[in-house]
Amino acid sequence: MSLEIGTNWAGNLAFGAQRIVAPTTAREVQDVLADAASTGARVRAVGSRHSFNTIADTPGVLLATSALDSAPVIDEAARTVTVGAGIRYGELGAELQRAGWALSNLASLPHISVAGAIATGTHGSGNRVPSLAAAVAGLELVTASGDIVTLRRGDADFDAAVVSLGALGIVTRVTLDIEPTFDVAQHVYERLPLERVLENFDAISGAGYSVSMFTTWRDPDTVDQVWVKRRVDADAAAPTDMFGALPASVARHPLPGISAEFCTAQLGAPGAWIDRLPHFRLDFTPSNGDELQTEYLVPRTRIGDALEVMRAMHERVAPLLQVNEIRTVPADDLWLSPAYGHDVVGLHLTWLPAQADVEVLLAELEERLLPLGARPHWGKLFAADSAALHAAYPKLADFRGVAERYDPNSMFRNDFVRRVFGA
Numbered sequence: 001m002s003l004e005i006g007t008n009w010a011g012n013l014a015f016g017a018q019r020i021v022a023p024t025t026a027r028e029v030q031d032v033l034a035d036a037a038s039t040g041a042r043v044r045a046v047g048s049r050h051s052f053n054t055i056a057d058t059p060g061v062l063l064a065t066s067a068l069d070s071a072p073v074i075d076e077a078a079r080t081v082t083v084g085a086g087i088r089y090g091e092l093g094a095e096l097q098r099a100g101w102a103l104s105n106l107a108s109l110p111h112i113s114v115a116g117a118i119a120t121g122t123h124g125s126g127n128r129v130p131s132l133a134a135a136v137a138g139l140e141l142v143t144a145s146g147d148i149v150t151l152r153r154g155d156a157d158f159d160a161a162v163v164s165l166g167a168l169g170i171v172t173r174v175t176l177d178i179e180p181t182f183d184v185a186q187h188v189y190e191r192l193p194l195e196r197v198l199e200n201f202d203a204i205s206g207a208g209y210s211v212s213m214f215t216t217w218r219d220p221d222t223v224d225q226v227w228v229k230r231r232v233d234a235d236a237a238a239p240t241d242m243f244g245a246l247p248a249s250v251a252r253h254p255l256p257g258i259s260a261e262f263c264t265a266q267l268g269a270p271g272a273w274i275d276r277l278p279h280f281r282l283d284f285t286p287s288n289g290d291e292l293q294t295e296y297l298v299p300r301t302r303i304g305d306a307l308e309v310m311r312a313m314h315e316r317v318a319p320l321l322q323v324n325e326i327r328t329v330p331a332d333d334l335w336l337s338p339a340y341g342h343d344v345v346g347l348h349l350t351w352l353p354a355q356a357d358v359e360v361l362l363a364e365l366e367e368r369l370l371p372l373g374a375r376p377h378w379g380k381l382f383a384a385d386s387a388a389l390h391a392a393y394p395k396l397a398d399f400r401g402v403a404e405r406y407d408p409n410s411m412f413r414n415d416f417v418r419r420v421f422g423a
């Protein structure tokens with residue numbers, strides 16, 4: 001990545017930093033932070049820039065993680081891999097696959113960095129496959145004082161430190177759980193009646209290892225596509241009829257009318273986890289996105305109500321929407337994880353790049369979804385204020401206490417974190 005301050009991936013944010021640095025080691029990170037401490041400068045880490053809001057922005061020093069030494073170290077006995085924080089899942093996945101190992105889950109795009117993804121609670125889909133953050137077994141971070149702190153699962157502060165919004169320090173290395181490699185076969189089904197989804201949500205979301213439903217809400221009574229990713233070694237054969245939806249006869253893109261050439265292989269062709277769990281291929285380099293994203297993680301028990309909200313609002317939503325992806329994420333213990341404490345269903349919304357109009361609509365959507373217990377995704381656009389976020393994320397006040405302990409002089413505090421904390 002070039003060392004320009006530049007913009008985020010979507011291009012809807014020009015970073016306001018005065019300068020950008022790209023340290024290669026924890027020692028160099030310490031030097032950057034010591035320099036910032038002596039001048040009172042603020043610092044934020046930036047990964048692959050795939051967040052849609054100001055979460056990674058700073059008026060001070062942008063610390064790019066892309067040059068951090070990233071070579072994966074596999075511990076076969078512990079079933080973990082330790083990597084540099086800036087590595088992208090695609091590169092890590094290719095290394096793991098070569099060595100006969102796998103991660104249990106991936107996001108839709110393999111181009112995002114590991115530390116950036118876990119800092120925002122990024123997830124894939126699967127009734128029994130937790131978020132990418134929940135796969136973290138340990139991490140090393142450099143704090144504002146220049147100390148190198150190592151936290152492992154079970155340590156005090158670990159559950160606060162994984163989904164950190166970048167507010168505790170600069171993560172330099174991450175240890176992730178791994179398992180032996182496995183193959184996945186992907187099938188797409190088309191035109192699933194919404195009534196069948198409401199009646200059979202558990203069966204449909206459990207039809208494979210990882211299931212995503214995609215819909216544009218142009219037809220409020222039909223979910224356009226269901227993508228079912230089956231583990232070849234464990235899951236039952238793909239059904240020929242998915243509650244009224246039929247298998248696609250050709251490969252599909254989630255958006256209607258767009259070529260599937262950049263999508264991972266479908267039509268049941270088995271392949272390695274790294275080539276099937278993301279929706280988009282590793283060798284496809286996405287240009288700056290002509291899109292914006294929002295996501296609300298709704299308690300699984302309220303998904304019927306949340307889908308009724310979307311159906312009721314479809315005339316407002318559809319004109320600005322490219323596609324709504326519906327995914328399941330099981331509960332975890334990470335304080336700021338959208339799946340903290342209970343199973344959730346993600347209503348992910350890919351919008352047209354019309355931010356002012358989208359923001360008006362977000363306020364309307366949140367009026368209806370937040371009372372259901374929906375939690376906004378930290379890396380995407382949302383309207384909620386601090387009071388609403390504290391209601392949605394019950395450990396937010398405790399997290400603030402940890403952030404104040406790790407960063408007493410607010411080196412890593414930016415406007416986004418201030419807005420979230422309420423001060």
Ligand SMILES: Cc1cc2nc3c(=O)[nH]c(=O)nc-3n(C[C@H](O)[C@H](O)[C@H](O)COP(=O)(O)OP(=O)(O)OC[C@H]3O[C@@H](n4cnc5c(N)ncnc54)[C@H](O)[C@@H]3O)c2cc1C
Binds near residue numbers: 113120121165170171
């Ligand atoms: C096309 C696309 C597809 C996406 N698909 C999914 C999906 O399937 N599921 C999902 O849940 N989300 C998805 N997202 C959202 C994305 O995963 C998050 O925005 C994620 O944070 C991006 O990682 P990044 O490396 O780009 O982080 P950045 O946007 O660069 O940074 C995000 C946050 O992480 C912090 N951070 C980064 N590195 C470090 C570090 N080393 N130490 C401390 N803090 C750090 C930053 O300070 C910032 O607060 C998608 C986004 C896009 C653009």
